[in-house]
Amino acid sequence: MPYNTISVIGLGYIGLPTAAVFASRKKKVIGVDVNQHAVDTINKGEIHIVEPELDIVVHAAVTEGYLHATTTPEPADAFLIAVPTPFIHDNDGNSHKADLSYIKAASKALAPVLKAGDLVVLESTSPVGATEKMAAFLAEVRPDLTFPQTHGEESDIRIAHCPERVLPGHVIRELVENDRVIGGMTPKCSKAAADLYNIFVEGECVITNARTAEMAKLTENSFRDVNIAFANELSVICSKLDINVWELIALANRHPRVNILQPGAGVGGHCIAVDPWFIVDSCPEEAKLIHTARLVNDGKPQWVLEQIRQRLDTIHCTQPGMTRSDITVACLGIAFKPDIDDLRESPALGIAQQVAELGCRVQIVEPNIEALPGSLQADNVTLTPLHQALTQADVVCVLVKHKPFIEHADQVRDSKHLVDAVGLLG
Ligand SMILES: NC(=O)c1ccc[n+]([C@@H]2O[C@H](COP(=O)([O-])OP(=O)(O)OC[C@H]3O[C@@H](n4cnc5c(N)ncnc54)[C@H](O)[C@@H]3O)[C@@H](O)[C@H]2O)c1
Numbered sequence: 001m002p003y004n005t006i007s008v009i010g011l012g013y014i015g016l017p018t019a020a021v022f023a024s025r026k027k028k029v030i031g032v033d034v035n036q037h038a039v040d041t042i043n044k045g046e047i048h049i050v051e052p053e054l055d056i057v058v059h060a061a062v063t064e065g066y067l068h069a070t071t072t073p074e075p076a077d078a079f080l081i082a083v084p085t086p087f088i089h090d091n092d093g094n095s096h097k098a099d100l101s102y103i104k105a106a107s108k109a110l111a112p113v114l115k116a117g118d119l120v121v122l123e124s125t126s127p128v129g130a131t132e133k134m135a136a137f138l139a140e141v142r143p144d145l146t147f148p149q150t151h152g153e154e155s156d157i158r159i160a161h162c163p164e165r166v167l168p169g170h171v172i173r174e175l176v177e178n179d180r181v182i183g184g185m186t187p188k189c190s191k192a193a194a195d196l197y198n199i200f201v202e203g204e205c206v207i208t209n210a211r212t213a214e215m216a217k218l219t220e221n222s223f224r225d226v227n228i229a230f231a232n233e234l235s236v237i238c239s240k241l242d243i244n245v246w247e248l249i250a251l252a253n254r255h256p257r258v259n260i261l262q263p264g265a266g267v268g269g270h271c272i273a274v275d276p277w278f279i280v281d282s283c284p285e286e287a288k289l290i291h292t293a294r295l296v297n298d299g300k301p302q303w304v305l306e307q308i309r310q311r312l313d314t315i316h317c318t319q320p321g322m323t324r325s326d327i328t329v330a331c332l333g334i335a336f337k338p339d340i341d342d343l344r345e346s347p348a349l350g351i352a353q354q355v356a357e358l359g360c361r362v363q364i365v366e367p368n369i370e371a372l373p374g375s376l377q378a379d380n381v382t383l384t385p386l387h388q389a390l391t392q393a394d395v396v397c398v399l400v401k402h403k404p405f406i407e408h409a410d411q412v413r414d415s416k417h418l419v420d421a422v423g424l425l426g
Contacts, residue, residue, distance in 0.1 A: 004028060009081045014166070017057070030068060045063050076118070081124060265421040351397070365386045
């Protein structure tokens with residue numbers, strides 16, 4: 001199938017680079033987004049998100065006439081849906097069910113322009129069964145067309161799931177180089193989707209069915225989560241047994257078939273801390289280990305906070321005149337992982353907020369941001385340079401292993417009351 005016109009629905013961190021890379025291969029690309037600001041920005045050849053090299057690729061694609069953005073879907077030969085799949089928002093904030101309403105809205109919006117022979121690919125990270133649901137949403141609007149769920153290989157429309165596993169900061173390179181898992185609802189659907197991705201993918205396009213492709217993405221992130229949970233649990237055990245967990249892991253990893261990950265302040269970001277819940281939600285009785293790993297990792301920030309409280313208690317005991325507001329706590333790092341500015345689901349950010357709520361003066365040292373986020377806007381919280389925090393703070397907590405902290409590890413080591421959640425000092 002020659003894909004002359006390709007439409008990408010949802011022009012965020014995943015959709016926009018994908019649209020731009022198709023356009024860079026001289027395909028006509030129609031980008032669709034409900035966000036008018038994003039559409040206007042892209043049509044000026046500019047970008048509304050932060051991703052290295054993306055600005056250059058988008059600018060070239062728009063000025064050469066291969067990419068344009070719109071709020072209303074237009075006819076195309078292939079449609080890729082890359083809209084958000086967050087948790088359903090419930091009143092107590094405890095829902096771990098995927099919200100498929102964005103996929104539903106995107107499907108209903110594009111269905112009127114579908115024609116026989118078109119391909120629709122779901123790229124959003126989704127619970128198992130979401131691709132079939134997307135096909136059902138489309139079929140509801142277009143009873144005049146046939147779909148794989150009712151007509152199999154003979155259907156008018158081809159449907160597939162192709163999850164995305166790019167690393168933010170390296171998206172343009174990884175989009176092209178990574179292998180892709182392609183799960184069609186039928187073998188013909190898979191073949192059609194593989195033909196589409198082969199336009200720019202230099203990695204291998206590996207074919208499976210839609211449910212396995214959905215589960216593959218969730219499995220990759222659950223694997224990481226479970227392995228990090230093992231390291232985090234070890235760190236708590238070792239603290240109780242008075243063993244240096246960093247030394248322990250380095251020793252155990254000398255075994256040729258052992259490779260334990262590093263403990264930290266918890267697990268954050270919008271993938272590893274989220275996707276395993278889609279498995280737990282689908283199979284609550286069966287997903288015991290995956291569920292426990294989530295609880296272990298989600299519990300780690302509270303444990304780190306307890307370590308900080310213990311340092312505060314020590315100060316109160318040795319200097320009884322000092323009140324909470326007299327004590328300065330430096331939090332080194334609030335991003336969800338080293339050397340990025342992304343604060344989404346960040347355990348370090350949550351710890352810093354709770355330290356501020358304890359009433360201490362809090363100095364946030366985060367070399368990757370220029371202003372504190374709204375949740376840390378308080379009189380007792382300041383964004384502070386590293387050297388100032390290290391000279392002024394009574395308690396220093398290392399929450400993220402950013403490069404500048406590694407470079408100044410010796411000064412950090414001199415801190416009188418230290419919590420090292422990430423093994424900066426080993
Ligand atoms: N960002 C990543 O690193 C990453 C990696 C792998 C997978 N994913 C998955 O990819 C999907 C998209 O993630 P993202 O980071 O690109 O999200 P994003 O929030 O950056 O972008 C989503 C875009 O979709 C638009 N949108 C929402 N509803 C729409 C609709 N009905 N029609 C058209 N546009 C609509 C939004 O305005 C937004 O611009 C999610 O399922 C996410 O889990 C993301």
